[in-house]
Every structure is written in structure tokens, then in C-alpha cells.
Amino acid sequence: MPPLNPKAILDARRRLTRSLPKIEMNDEDAAEGGCGVIGLACEIPVAGRHLHDSLAQMRNRGNGKGGGVAMVGLDPAHFSTTAEVLENSFLVAIAYVDGAHRAAVEEKYIHSAYEVDHIHEVPTMENWEEELSALEVRPPDVVCYFVHPKASGLEAMVAESGLSPNDFKDDDAMAQEYVFRNTHRLNVEFYARNGRADAFVLSHGRDMLILKIVGYAEDVIKYYHLDDVTAHVWIGHHRYPTRGRITHPGGAHPFGQGIDVALVHNGDFSNYVSVTDYLAQRGMEPLFFTDTEVAALAFDLHHRVYGYPMEYLIESLAPTSELDFVMLPEEKQQIYLQIQQTHIHGSPDGPWFFIIAQAQAKGHHRLIGITDTSMLRPQVFSYQRGEVGIAFCASEKQVIDAVLNSLASEDKRFWRHCDKYWNARGGSYTDGGAFLLDVVKQDDGTFALSMSDKFGRTVNTSPEGDYSLVSAALDSGAELPFSANPDDIYQHAVESLQTMGWGEALAMVSEIAGECSRRDAVKILQRLLDRRYPTGTLRRSRWLDIVEHALISVLMSSTSAPCGDFVGQKTLGHRPKPVKPGQAIVVDARPYPIEGVESLARELVALHGEGWRHFHIINCRGHRFIGNGMGEDTGDVSIDVYQSAGDYLASGNDGMTIHMHGNGQDQIAQIHKRGTTVVHGDVGQCYGYGAKGGRLFILGNAAGRPMINSVGGPKLVVNGTALDYLAESFMAGDPLDKSNPGGFVIINGIEFSAKGEITELETPYPGGNLFSLSSGGAIYVRDPHHRLSSSQLNGGEFCDLGEEDWALVEDMLVENQQHFGIPLARLLTVDGEMWAPSAVYRKIIPLKNKALSVETTWAGEHR
């Protein structure tokens, strides 16, 4: 196999670019924007309709000015062709914004360039103006050309470009470059030149297709009749360009500049110009003028022209830096340094999260999620491994759950909870901030899903436990002590569960729901949902799905049969009065908009105005701002939130007790002032930003940037860890000041095994920016083995843990035990022995730098 010859390929591209008219960006082209993204990879083909609800629930991350989908691993029947053609031919999909140009495009760039194996016109919705109310611009007509290069065309390329077959590793690589160049020419002539925007290539690859419109992504599915069209890998993308007058979808995502690749992106680069220059030096010119286009070009350059392995490609996009770089093995450091020095100008700087779909080879479909080094955009990864494996990456958890909900409603092989949800650590030595989801065809014709991180290490996506449901048994045999208190019933249920099969387990859940009072049933099921305990032979995620479903059913039953403890809201805006203190109202979130004046959050404010003080919010689908707007002095209010709450939960809390029964999203507890907020799971980015007080508890991990700019006296326990930038610019007083106590964060650095046992994380905090620029408060970290080093602090220093400190920590850990069942004694147990608190927990305080010392001394003298 001849080696790659990137130089020859890029020289040829330079010549090509020079031979074409120069495309200048004009004002009309520019548009910045944010986005909402979801990607999935599945062992069985997934129909487009399953993305519909998910995308509809994420509309608020776009503005209807750009939506698109990408599909990899198609079904030939949906394109009226054969498997052979689908696998072997390039699928060149052309969008005709103006259909009048089709003949001209075909003559010049299809029939004269390619042998055409098949042509498929993507069907469209005729009455879209009535059906799709958000759609303002008619989407383009799309024609799929299944082609392969003409021999004469390849010869012509050799003749005109100076390239020879020896410059490519094989014929296919040469054909790919041929397709790339032909597409570029087409896009220059029919799209970019004079800003004409009549036609452009959506995607060019094998077994993959991109479709995009000026509109929302779910309207792509409707408009192009994708409800029943299947693919193994899907990406959906809402764009939020800042401009309003957008008339053609050229700037929408996904971008298909790379051969066999579709790339979407949430965020903005601050170095678009630099990346453009970097590409120009390599003979490439952007035609669509968005940062995503240049990212797609850079990806293709590194992958196809330079032939980098995926690890290096990811490193060039999201460089490893600071402590994470130091933590890499030396040989990696050497290579990474070379990559960074060579390609830093092509490395997108700023907030971004990429999802990339890639047709790797015949029957090998791939999805990649990569976050930027600082993790500035929201991102969640997850998988579910039943009879069928499926994995996701997305902007938020709720959109993943929406796909699962849709799948589970049709196909009993799926259920509504992933086995695991997590956030990637951008540019890190731990996972590299990127995961590859591969679906590969097996010898028997089925597909197998596997997952690996940036470094190629396989992620174990096969948790233990039986996931095959059977019908419920008539009797669980658990003999639950229904007359006992809920705590005891819970304990008994957990013990009984250890030896149960699905039949008995389902029966036990029914018994709890049916035999206990509603109040007790809610308590027991809440605890079964929240706590970490062994689930015997059963798959934990499926068990949680069952428990959660039962809990929601019990709460919902209060709509038709209200009782003294619970009243269900009957319809949108139904606002009864509480009949007795302590009575709770159950609100089904589904009918309410996620934000705005008619939103769920505003409805809760209205119900609060009617006298309600206790709320159970069920069926959340990304609903934002729950608990916001309640105002001051809300110490008598409690809110229990189930399923997928949206951003800003418990922000501004001024006294409420809020429980999130499951994972939370981003910006929870912003400017939290008083009260208690408990998340029985992980939390997303920017937790507790500007928090001023209150008691905060997180069972699992916090993603990037928690507790930034906190002042006053907030107290937080994180039982897992935080990804990075914990408590930057923390200013929260002095915790030991009796008259005006400041705030602090406790990190326990633990996780739970599949059996529900507490284990220690490798390090309680993996990042290099702990307590940076802090001027007040303290961090208490459970670190008996001194795994943290002062090199991770940037403005803080370790100091001894005193008795007064322990009194503060203990107080929080006692409550932590009540919320999560994490015994204080277990936290003090190290290697099987009970240690003194001061040996287990370390204290970090703000470093008294010289300037501050002078100030403090001065202030002290004047006190």
C-alpha cells in the first residue's frame, strides 16, 4: 500500500481553489448561533419518528431558522435501490433551493462526472404550509444520486491536478478525493458564486444522508416523510442563528463537507478566522461561512488527507492542557505536543460540542461526540444495553429519554431509562472528552454496538442484571409489613428484592402501590427510586423504570381520586384550593410549555398564590425554571420533581425544600439563597452559580463549573466529584466565623458499585482548577490517601482540618446520610478501618497572596 501523500493532495486543492472564482464573505452570510443536538447509534435500524418528540422538546435550543438530520446505515428499500448500490456507490445528495437548476447541475456535475447507478427523489410533504406551522421557507427539493466516478473523470483529475494514483493508499481514496473536488466545484458554481444559493451538495458518502431546512429539525422528519425511514445512526440538530432573515438552508447543520461524514456543532468558535486561514494554507476555502463548515473541513483534512487515527484527530480539535497534559504518559505527551504545535491554528477555540456521524466502511457506522477542552456547552452521554444496544450523546438528558420513551412505546426491547448517563471531561487525560459509538455488522448479519473513549479504551456497556421482563407474579412472596413505617417497608423490600425474579419484583411494586396508603407508597417508591442498593439479579435501570412508573401512577391517581394528602391537577390551569395544611398538589408537566409566561414554572407560582405549599411535579420533559418566581421567604414550600427536569431548577431558592428524584440538568441552584436542594443523581453544568446560601446535596457528580462566584454562606455536599473548575472565584466568607458564617463545598469522591456498595473514585477531583481565584470559603475533600496535590489548586492551599471544621462538615454529612443513605461512619472508614476525621478530610482555603495579605493586615488594623 503506497503511503499517503497529503502534500500532493493539498497542492492539487490549492490549484483547484485558484482556478475557481474567489468567494468573498458578505454580510448576508454571517450568522452566529447556539444549538440543540442529539445523536444516537443503535444495533437495529431506528425510524425517524422516534426522534420527533425529542427534537420537539428541544425547540428552545433553536429558533426555527435551521434544522437538520443525518442518517447513517440506511435501508435500501427506502431509496428504492439495492443493498449493493447503497453500500458501494457514493450517495451524493443535492439540495435544489431552486428546482429550475436541476438540469444544469445534473449535466455538468452528475452525468459528466459519474456513472449513475440510481437516482432517488426524496418525497416531500405537499401541504406543508398547513401542516407545519413553524415552517416559513419552503425546504429544498432533494435528489439522491447513487454514483461512482467515471474512469474518464479520474483520468481528467490526474491530468489537471498533478495527482497520481500513487498519491493515494487505494483506488477508493482516490475516488473520495474526486468526489470531494467535484462537490466543491458544484458548490462554488451553484451556491457560493455571487451568493446565488440555487443548489448545493448536502452530503456525499456511502450509506449516509443529510437533510436540512430553514425550520426546526422535527419538521425535516415530517417534510421529507422520514417517519418510517430507518438508520442505525441518527443526528438531529436545531440551529439558533442570531439573524432572523434566513432564506436558504446552506448554513443549517449537519455539514457534510467531509466524505462519509456529517458533523453538527453547538457553540461558536472565537477563532473562525484563524481556522479559515489554516485551511486556506492547505488549499481549502469555505463557501458557507459558518464555523461548523470549517470544522467539517478540518475533520475531513485530518481524517482523510493526513490519515490521523481518531485519537490524534480529537487531540487536534480539543487539545489536552494543564494538569491533564502532565498526567499523560510521556510518549503521548510527545505526540500530542507535536499535534498541538502543528495544528493549533486549525483547532476550534471557544465553546463547542461536536456530534459526528461517520460511515466508516461497509456495515460499520459510527457516532462521535466530542466536547471542547473547557466543556463550555452542555453534553450528556448514555447507553442502554438490553437485547438491543443503543447509545446516545445529546445536549440534555431529557431528549435522550424522549427517544427511549418513543422506542419503548413500540418495542418492548427498550425501556425508558438508560443504564448510565454521564458527562465527558473535555481535553482530559481521563476520557479525552470524547466517545466513539460504533455499530458494526457481524457475520450473522446482525449489528453489534461498542463504545470507546478518545484513547481507544472500550467502555463497558454491558452492565449486569436480567433485563427481560416477564409478567408479574400473582404474589411477590415478600410479605411486606404493611403496618410498619415506610422506612421499614423499604428495607424489607430491598432485602426481598435480592432473590427475586422479574415476576415477583413486579408483583412487589404493585403491592406497594396497591396496599400502602398513597402517602406511604409515595415515600417507599421515592426511596426505591432514589437510593443506591443492590437489585439482586435484576438490571438496575429497568428496575428503576418500573419503580418510577409505579410512583408516577400512584401520584397521578390523585387526579381522579384526590385524598387528604394529594390532589391532582385535573386540567391545564386547574387551580383548586388546598383543603388542609400539608396537602400536596400533583402537577403533570406535559401540557405546559417548557418556558415562557404559560410555562410550568409560572403555573407553580400561580398555584402557590392559591395557597399550595407542597408540589409533586411529574412527567417533566425538560421543563425549566421549576421553583423559580416563588419569591421570598418560602420556607414552608416543598417541591418534588420527577423524570427530566430542565435547566435552572431551584434557582433563587429562598427557603424551599426541593428534591430532584433523578439526575438534574444545567444551572441548578443559581443564586440559591436559602432552603435545601437535594438532587438524587448527577447535576449538569454551572451548578450553584452565584449561590448565596442554603444547604445543597448532590448524590452523584457535578459537571463543569459548579459553585462559581458563590458568596454568602452556601453549603454543598458532592458525593461524587466535579469535572473541573469547582468553586472558581469562590468568595463565600469564612465558614468558621461564628457571627457571619461563610460557605463551603464538601467533596466525598465516592461512587456506587452495581451492588450499591460505596467505593472510592480513583481521585476525588480529577481537574486542574480547584478553587481557582477564590477569596473566601473552603473546600473539604475526602482524600485519606492524599491523591490531590497542590498543583491542582490555583489560588488555594491545603491546611489542617480543625474540630470546628469537622463540626461543620459533620452537620452536613449527617443530613447527607438522611437524604441518600450514605452512612457518615462509612465515609470515615478507610481500608476497612475507622479513621479520625482530620485524617480523612482535607481542608482547602484561599491562598493568602501578598496583595491580599497587605489588604487584610490593613483592614485588621482598622477593625
Add this chain to the structure above:
Amino acid sequence: MMVFSSDEPKFPTKKLFEKTTHLMHDGLNARAFGEFPKPEALGDARWTDDLILATWFMAETGEVPENFNYMTGKSGGGFDRLRFKFLAEEQWLEHGEHLDTRLDLNRRDDGRQQLTPDLPIYGGGMSYGSVSLNVMLSRARNSVKWNTYMSTGEGGYPEELYQYKENIITQVATGYFGVEERSIKASPIIEFKYAQGAKPGLGGHLLAAKSGGDVAKLRGSVPFVSLFSPFPFHSTYSVEDHMKHIDWVQTINPEALIAVKVSTPKDVDMVAVGSYYAGAHIIHLDGSYGGTGAAPEIAKKNIAMPIELAVPKVHKFLIKEGVRENVTLIASGGVRTADDVAKVIALGADGVVFGTSDLVAMGCTRCANCEGGPSGRGCPWGLTTTDVELQEWLQPDWAEKRLDNYYIAVQWRLRDIMRKLGLTHISELRGRTDLLRYVSGDES
């Protein structure tokens, strides 16, 4: 010297206070009325000695002075090179109250309240901590008089301001100091501050000596420790996050108008239109040259785009997008005088924000010693300080009157400009670059 107890300050005594303030006020007036020659070190090319003395004169008398140039500075650029193309004198309108200087702040037609200050001016954010409570109270009271608004800046919402809450804008900025549901609920306008023209890309830094006592208490920090506002919102790295921000405050206060304060980078037009689509009623562009002496000089003069360039750029872009009539465009950053106000409106803004001008009216000498030298106690005139002693030099009764007089003079001059251009409503001036001319060389 520093007083931490709740005891009455023993110092300054009433007698000393009266004597000192009397002398200070006399000094301002003596210079403003030309009793002494112009101090040699007063002012700079942008805020000339004439402009400062003229502002003091207007603040004392409510009239424009005859002996000082109260219209332009000597910066050699921007506003100072622009003049009006006045009509021939016989076409001038009568001066009087029929010349309407009011400004509509809500143009979205979204059922929320309409706010219409008497002047196309409201007060920019100067935080409690960066200025004294007395300064805030003086500005708040003047805002009530002129039916206009004053932003809290990013230092919290002092209890004493709640009595004027109808005229107070709560600023939500990157540090979230003092932002809570109570203050958001109380405000007719919520202002998101993404950046300041005086120091774009930089955060706030309240020096340790200015963040003691009540300031630290209001911000919930350790007394006498430097306080930083980060340069970005750590929760907002995208326009979609910005929309979420706006949705968030609207959940708390659905009636409030939303103002978005941004600096003026190269792509300020994109930022502006993005803010509009995200739900902003007011887009506030803060250009370079604003800021007190506490903002780094190198940042003030070198980073942001001057407002004279940014306003027409954004104005035209909003017209092109077809949304110009649905949003209020406010300019700040070096807008010093009534003439500047009229010029920036002619360039395409609807109105302006005053910051430094208010301070000058209250006696600021533009000495740039806002942080108060080595002691860090702050402004020797009692403006940009929270030192318990120094802040007493400025009392609201006096300062409020000064501001009122100054605004009377500003309104008079605005009407003077309008009548000489033949306009009866200030909004008719918007975008009328044809009424401006550029002067070069000596003429400036």
C-alpha cells in the same frame, strides 16, 4: 477611622461636615461661575475643562453657560467632529414644552407595560461599592423626578433603594452579586450586563478597601477582600443560553422589560440582533471611552469600538433585518452632553445612558483617582467611595438638586437642537445622519 460598629460615626462632626461641604460647594461654584481662572490640570481632551465647568454650571443653575463650551470636547474625533446642519434661523421653531423629548422603551407590542421617561436618558449601572449609597440615592431620586430609571450596577440592591423601586433597574451581571428574586420582582426593567465598553473582556474588580462593611454584607463576601466579577457569564456561552437567561428572569417577573447591555465588538450587529430575537426590549450598546477612573486606561481606549461607529452599524443592521421598529437602541460610553445625546440619536440610537455625566454634575473633577490612591479609600469628593467618612461629603439633598438642574439644562439644549432642526419629537431625529456634518481641522 474605619467604623464597623453600628454606633454613630463620631467623625465627621456636624460642624466639620457643614464647613467642609460648604467649602467644597463654594469651590465648585466659584470655578463654574468663572471667579477663578480655569484650573490648569482640570480635564482632558475628551472631558475638557470647559465641559466640566459647564456641567457644574448647569448643575448649579439649570441653565447652559455662556462662557464655556458645553457642547463639544477636543478629542479630535467622534462626537467632537460632528456638527448639526441647523436650519436657517427664520425656520427655527419656538422653544418650549411642545418639543417632545420622551422615549418609549417598549416597542415589542407584547402586552407588557410601556415605560416612557421624560428624556431619552436613563442612569447607567454604577454599583454599590464602586459608588456610595448617597450617590445611588441621589440618582434614584432624580430618576423619580424625570420619570426615568437608574441601574443598580452589579453590587446588589441596597434596602434604601426599595422606596424608589419603580425607577430602579436591577442589573444581572456575571458575578450575580446581590441578585435575588426579590430584586428581580421589584424592577420594571431587568438589565443583563454582558460586557462594559470601558473594559470588554475584563471582569469587575472591586478593591479590597472598597468592599468592607456594608458592601461586603450586601454582597455576602468576606469584608475587605477583593471582589471579582468574572468576564463572562459562566452559564452563557451561546445565544441559546442568553435566551434561557431572559426566560429565567421572565419567569420571576413576567412584566419587566428586558435590557441587554453589551459592549461593541466587531460583530456587535450580530449580538444586537441576537439579543432582540432572544426577547430583549432594549439593546444597550456600551462603547469605549466610558467608565470611571477605576477602569483600566488601556482597556477604555483600545478595546471596544467607539459608540459613534457602533450605533450606525447596529441601526442599519436592525433596519435590514426588519426589526428596527420593535426594539429600543440605547447608546453609552462617552456620551457627555446634550449635544452628544442628539448626535448619537441622529446616528441611529433611540436614547442614551448617562454615567460619568451624572458624576460630574455631582462634583466629579475627572481626576481619575476613583480608587483613592494607596489608602484605597476611594474618591476624595465622596463619589466613588464607601468610606464612611468620605461618603459623607456628598449628601443626597444637594446632589439630587444638582442632577435635576443638570437634566433641566440638558433638556433645554436638546429642545434647542430640535427646534433648530425643525423637529418636534426627539424620535424624529433617529437615524438622521443627513442632519449631521463632519468637521475637520481647526473647525473642530
